[in-house]
Amino acid sequence: MLARINRNYVPAYWDDFFNDGFFRQLNSTTNKGSNPAVNVSEEEKSFTIEVAAPGVNRNDFKLEIEDDVLTISTEHKESKEEEKQNYLRREFNYKAFKRSFQLPETVDQEQIKATHEAGILMLVLPKKEEVVQKAPKQIEIK
Numbered sequence: 001m002l003a004r005i006n007r008n009y010v011p012a013y014w015d016d017f018f019n020d021g022f023f024r025q026l027n028s029t030t031n032k033g034s035n036p037a038v039n040v041s042e043e044e045k046s047f048t049i050e051v052a053a054p055g056v057n058r059n060d061f062k063l064e065i066e067d068d069v070l071t072i073s074t075e076h077k078e079s080k081e082e083e084k085q086n087y088l089r090r091e092f093n094y095k096a097f098k099r100s101f102q103l104p105e106t107v108d109q110e111q112i113k114a115t116h117e118a119g120i121l122m123l124v125l126p127k128k129e130e131v132v133q134k135a136p137k138q139i140e141i142k
Contacts, residue, residue, distance in 0.1 A: 035099060047125040049125065050123075051099075053120075056074050063123070070125075
């Protein structure tokens with residue numbers, strides 16, 4: 001869907017559908033090889049992107065738009081220290097990911113809203129008014 005389709009599981013003809021336009025993931029970088037699951041839906045007046053990132057706090061996310069590309073990234077560092085006998089043991093936990101998506105021209109970039117609850121980052125990308133209000137038009141034949 002938003003990531004490249006694995007041809008071992010889905011026939012090649014689905015590649016063009018899921019990797020076209022808004023659904024095309026531009027790049028991703030990960031640590032330990034895992035990207036969060038992402039759902040994208042379209043309603044009449046907006047798109048919604050949901051990113052499942054349990055254990056990632058709201059303040060760890062970074063959202064940027066540059067040249068019509070939305071980038072969602074996070075970098076989370078956690079360290080635990082435990083004293084045992086005469087030495088100190090230190091364990092590091094580092095998680096990071098970066099997902100970028102080409103935004104369609106219909107998105108009103110100034111009105112994008114983001115919320116975070118229960119490990120889910122939700123972005124609502126409203127469509128521009130002129131796109132939403134276009135109604136079917138009949139043309140008179142003379």
